[in-house]
Amino acid sequence: MRVKATTGLINSRQGLEDLRRSLTAGRDPNKTCIAICTGTGCHAYDCMGLVAAFREEIGRQQLGDRVDVTATGCRGFCERGALLTIYPQGIFYQRVKSEDVKEVIAETVLQGKVIDRLVYADPHSKEHFVHQEDVPFYRKQQRLLLGNNNRIDPTSIEDYIRIGGYAALGKALFEMSPEQIIDEVKESGLRGRGGGGFPTGRKWESTRHAEGQPKYVICNCDEGDPGAYMDRSLMEGNPHSVLEGMVIGAYAIGSESGYVYVRHEYPLAVANVTKAIRQAEEHGLLGENILGSGFSLKVKVSRGGGAFICGESTALMASLEGRVGEPRAKYVHTSEKGLYGKPSNLNNVETWANVPLIINNGSGWYSQIGTAGSKGTKIFSLVGKVNNTGLVEVPMGTTLREIIYGIGGGIRGDKRFKSVQTGGPSGGFIPESMLDLPVDFDELTKVGSMMGSGGMIVMDEDNCMVDMARYFLKFLEEESCGKCLPCREGIKRMLQILTDITRGRGRDEDMALLERLSGNLVDASLCALGGTAANPILTTIQYYRDEYVAHIRDKRCPAGVCKELISYFIIDEKCPGCGLCVKACPKEAITFVAKKKPVLLDQERCIKCGACRDICKLGAVGVK
Amino acid sequence: MVNLTIDGRQIKAREGMTLLQAAREHGIDIPTLCHNDALEPYGACRVCLVEITYKNGRNRLVTSCLYPVEEGLSVSTNSERVTANRKILVELLLARCSGEKVIQDLARKLGVESPPFRPEYIERNACILCAQCVRACQEVVGVSAISLANRGVSREVAPPFLETATACIGCGSCVYICPTQCIKMEDVGDTRFIHNWSVEFKLKKCKVCGNHFAPEAQLEYITAKANLPPGFFDTCTTCR
Numbered sequence: 016m017r018v019k020a021t022t023g024l025i026n027s028r029q030g031l032e033d034l035r036r037s038l039t040a041g042r043d044p045n046k047t048c049i050a051i052c053t054g055t056g057c058h059a060y061d062c063m064g065l066v067a068a069f070r071e072e073i074g075r076q077q078l079g080d081r082v083d084v085t086a087t088g089c090r091g092f093c094e095r096g097a098l099l100t101i102y103p104q105g106i107f108y109q110r111v112k113s114e115d116v117k118e119v120i121a122e123t124v125l126q127g128k129v130i131d132r133l134v135y136a137d138p139h140s141k142e143h144f145v146h147q148e149d150v151p152f153y154r155k156q157q158r159l160l161l162g163n164n165n166r167i168d169p170t171s172i173e174d175y176i177r178i179g180g181y182a183a184l185g186k187a188l189f190e191m192s193p194e195q196i197i198d199e200v201k202e203s204g205l206r207g208r209g210g211g212g213f214p215t216g217r218k219w220e221s222t223r224h225a226e227g228q229p230k231y232v233i234c235n236c237d238e239g240d241p242g243a244y245m246d247r248s249l250m251e252g253n254p255h256s257v258l259e260g261m262v263i264g265a266y267a268i269g270s271e272s273g274y275v276y277v278r279h280e281y282p283l284a285v286a287n288v289t290k291a292i293r294q295a296e297e298h299g300l301l302g303e304n305i306l307g308s309g310f311s312l313k314v315k316v317s318r319g320g321g322a323f324i325c326g327e328s329t330a331l332m333a334s335l336e337g338r339v340g341e342p343r344a345k346y347v348h349t350s351e352k353g354l355y356g357k358p359s360n361l362n363n364v365e366t367w368a369n370v371p372l373i374i375n376n377g378s379g380w381y382s383q384i385g386t387a388g389s390k391g392t393k394i395f396s397l398v399g400k401v402n403n404t405g406l407v408e409v410p411m412g413t414t415l416r417e418i419i420y421g422i423g424g425g426i427r428g429d430k431r432f433k434s435v436q437t438g439g440p441s442g443g444f445i446p447e448s449m450l451d452l453p454v455d456f457d458e459l460t461k462v463g464s465m466m467g468s469g470g471m472i473v474m475d476e477d478n479c480m481v482d483m484a485r486y487f488l489k490f491l492e493e494e495s496c497g498k499c500l501p502c503r504e505g506i507k508r509m510l511q512i513l514t515d516i517t518r519g520r521g522r523d524e525d526m527a528l529l530e531r532l533s534g535n536l537v538d539a540s541l542c543a544l545g546g547t548a549a550n551p552i553l554t555t556i557q558y559y560r561d562e563y564v565a566h567i568r569d570k571r572c573p574a575g576v577c578k579e580l581i582s583y584f585i586i587d588e589k590c591p592g593c594g595l596c597v598k599a600c601p602k603e604a605i606t607f608v609a610k611k612k613p614v615l616l617d618q619e620r621c622i623k624c625g626a627c628r629d630i631c632k633l634g635a636v637g638v639k
Numbered sequence: 640m641v642n643l644t645i646d647g648r649q650i651k652a653r654e655g656m657t658l659l660q661a662a663r664e665h666g667i668d669i670p671t672l673c674h675n676d677a678l679e680p681y682g683a684c685r686v687c688l689v690e691i692t693y694k695n696g697r698n699r700l701v702t703s704c705l706y707p708v709e710e711g712l713s714v715s716t717n718s719e720r721v722t723a724n725r726k727i728l729v730e731l732l733l734a735r736c737s738g739e740k741v742i743q744d745l746a747r748k749l750g751v752e753s754p755p756f757r758p759e760y761i762e763r764n765a766c767i768l769c770a771q772c773v774r775a776c777q778e779v780v781g782v783s784a785i786s787l788a789n790r791g792v793s794r795e796v797a798p799p800f801l802e803t804a805t806a807c808i809g810c811g812s813c814v815y816i817c818p819t820q821c822i823k824m825e826d827v828g829d830t831r832f833i834h835n836w837s838v839e840f841k842l843k844k845c846k847v848c849g850n851h852f853a854p855e856a857q858l859e860y861i862t863a864k865a866n867l868p869p870g871f872f873d874t875c876t877t878c879r
Contacts (some may be wrong), residue, residue: 131830322790339787344682382744497768497787497794498683504731507792511760528755535727538700538720 024299024567026184026307031176031300038177045242047082047124050165054089055283056405057096060136061113062086065097066470068116082124088164088252089244091406092152095135095485099465100147100165108133109616138402138424149354155421158408159392160368164252169287171296173447175255180301180542183371187263188308196267197223200370202378204390209235209326209363210438210467210543212389214522216358221350223268230270232261232312236277236284237331239323240439241445241490243470245394246364248406249565250277250284253368256292258314260362260370262301265312268360276315276331280321289316323494327542328353328361330496341496342542347545363468365394389455393466399435399473400427407471409454416450417472434559438467440487440494443554444480463554465547479576480559481566485513487551495544502559504546508550517577521567524539575638578623582639587613589635596636643712652699657685658703658714669703669716669727670745671744675816682706684729684769686745690718700724718731722749730754738763739819765821768794772822780805782860785813785836790793798836809833809840809854831851849879 025031025497049069053062069084084625090098095109101123101435108119111133122128122287134143135150144150147165167174187196201216222230234257238246250257250546275292277284292314296300303311317335324330325340332354334340369391373381382390389411395418397407402424409418415435419425426432437454442562443464445452452458456466474483488510497503509532512525533549540546556563571578585605590613597605597614604620605627616627627635640651645662652661657680662669672684682702688737692698692713700720715721726749732742746752754761762779770787773796774778777783780817784807798804809831814824823834829851842851845856852875862871 175699324790345700346701346706492791495791497789497791500683500685500728500731500768503768503791503794504735506728508731508734508756508760513755515757524755537723539688539724539728541682541685541702 023297026299026304027191029308031185031306035176035179035182036638042177044511045103047077047211048085049082049124049311050085050087050100050102052088052090052096052254053086054091054093054096054100054164055244056089056093057098059061059281060097060110062097064113065111065116066101068113069120072116072120075187076120076412077126078120082120083167087167088169088471089161089248089406090147090165091161091248091408092150092403094403095405105146105148106468106620107135107145107150107586109135132477139598145434152407152422152424154342155417156408157392159372159384159408160249160256160365161252161394161406161408164248165255169252169254170290172255172291172298172300174517175253176298179375180371181259183374184259184262184300187266187304187374188306188310193223193267193269197262198373199378201371203373203381204378204385204388205366205369205373205381206389206456207363208365208369208393208468210465212466215362215366217431218350218362219264219268219382219588221348222270222358222360225351227351227357229272230268231292231354231357231359232265232268232273232275233331233335234261234273234275234364234367235326235328235331235361236275236281236288236364237319237326238278238281238364239326239494240396240470242398242472243396243439243468245396245469246404247281247284249364249368249394251287254284254288255295256368256371257288257364258291258295258301260367261314262305262312262369263370263374264360264362266310270360271311271313273312275314275316275356276319276325276335277316278321279318284501285318287318292316299446299548317486322496323490324496324542327544329542331361333361341498342384342544344541365469385457386453386458388457389466393469395437395454395469395471397423397471397473399471400430400475400478401425401473402427409456412453414451414453415445415586418454418471418595419450423473426473426475430477432473433476433478434474434483436464436472436474436483436487436551437470438465438547439470440490441465441544441550442467442470443550444483444558445554448557463550463557465550477574479517479572480536480555481513482517482572482574482576484551485510485517488513488548491544491548492570495548499539499541499545501536502541502548505532505545506548508532509536509549513552516563516566517572518579519566519577521563522566525567526563530556581623582618583616583621583625583628584637584639585613585616586635586637589633590609590614591633595630599625599626599630605624640707642712642835643708643710643714645714646716652708654708656708656718658689658691658701658706658708661708662689662714662716663746664866667716668790670748671704671867672741672745672818673765673771674704675771675775677816678774681770681774684728684767686725688721688728690721690726692716695838725749726751732767734760736764736767736819737761739765739767741818762818765819766796767819769797769818770795771818772796772814775812775816780808781864782808782814796835798838798852802837804836804838807833807836807838808856808860810857810860843872845875845878846873849874850875850877852876 066086097111136143187591197220205215206212319325325334327342330342349359387563392408398404403621436444492506495502509534536549575581592612597607604617604621606615655749671687673681682705688700689703696713705828729746729751736742767773784804814822829842840854858872
């Protein structure tokens, strides 16, 4: 449905609007378009194979002039990939496979019939939802940032311009002074989405007022939290929205040089942002004399090597300079002395992507969304033991319950909810009694966790909280840069203690010692990695103390996770002797007796791998 | 001049000084391990933590080696919070470097007897990772022959690729600056060995006394850097 741009360099705001009009006019709104999600999650479901299969089938049936196929960015409902939408009807199909292609073309594209099997059905109510916006997972979201991922091909600047892209840039450059932009962003209440939650407008203002030239703007796409992919999906799915925010910010700050620091492990994000920069330069939306305004900005892409610490602003800047990515004390802020010792403004991908929205719609509109202290929407990466894993964008202040049950569809396998960890590996664990907590920067901090960049990991009754704390400490031990003593040596010792506890070697004094070391980590660490690393321990001790006590005093793991503290046994009355577990056991610890007789488990041989329990559908393998 | 209070004493300090410099200038002792006046402040050991209170009453812990003096600031170098944290830091160090005298002395001063960890986890590392050697090599000597390698608990001072420090000039600055003497250097006849970096250097023989007085590589480096005439180092400093 796209018209190939014949534009080249645009040198005025009017030129941009003319291009937008011609792109819209050249597009037949009634032409069928199959928009297939090609986000990270759907790649695992072979979405590229699906795109190829559709293209091939359309070619074979010579439907090219009637049907378009667009590969879009991430739609967020990763649990149900591969996803596609057929426009103009807006028919939403999920769990689509290459084998379905012929049927989709024959039934839906050519005859307008809905294929029931591919429509989302609510697992509880069994109700079918033909349109994406009706699906409970989407209905309860407010997808201001992610919504456009549905509508555009991220590698096409024409698509972005057609849906209104770069209009905010035009407005900023030609209708607003840098000070007015900063005031607008300040009044919007936008706070940094990378974790710190610092007011974005104030950061811009201090960089603008700082002495020294050149000034730098930096986009932090070094997302490293396990299970989090918000920034990745924005950068892959709508890179121009991030760039547009950066150009507006650079103009407001007075910077002509920018960097996008993106993880090398995000190849698609690297490719799409690199392409977007080239396209924007070719269209006069980046580079020299943007839209003929006299303002220039050069943006370069720098790839990070994968160290978690390089998401920290000073470490990121050191890495950009080609030095080892280690943080330094921020007693002098990076807005004054940052990259190469010059005033530098670093914002997260999601923060930058919010800027065009604010400029287009005004701070008054924006500040109505969210809570008193946290404005706008926030993207969360909802993972773990929920039914609907994926990317969720909700207004600040939405409760955890709404996110986990309303959007996430509740806990998998009707297990009981135990905890949700927010904010990445150094976030805290929040218990069931706090599910009605409205999620914003301040509320999460109050309960000992944090917003972080928006990770949200849900745990159920089968998760051992001591083991979870150990798991995240292990991650942090590996990712600590090792420069400062409390983080390097403190986390190591805390991990030793936690490991001992999970192995039945806990000592009575261990909990107090963990709390003491945690206090030191918070007080004495050089950067926020160490400063927040104690959250998993402190919150698990606070909210799940009984589990620690069970491990230390009774040498018992109530969730049945810690291998040294558990044993598996066969529940004779439930076991029909089918022998599935006998085959699954890697150690020949289970012996088949006879049909309809329970199997025998040899505790001496058992290595507690849990394979028997996993494979038994009858619940005949118990754990104690 | 900036007016501030350290441990209750009114102090005037020059703009741009750090809290550590201001305190030491007035005879107030703050322990340090990674600090060296010859090097840029680093802030890794955290032992020099002090508690500061701003004019608005807000307080926090900062590293005095890095924090600049500020008008009206109130600083405590030995508040309860400072001492408690410093003790833990020393316990952590003692658990890593249980055999090092520098750490044992500091522990004794703070009343730390033994680290609160299981005995089997106590280590006898010689290096406290203060990075003074690496920084002296880079900032003072200017050759960066060694660096910090690996991350987190695996962090160590090492030559490139853990092989030979090919850029080393054998000056021994790393050896002299090391607070735990964990870098081993010896001069045997006309050869200098720095064992940690797997390097050896031929020593220059003094034309007059015949003593081997400095590595030839170091003398060449200085000659080139300071643009000295050839033959400048033919005699040792004693005989010159």
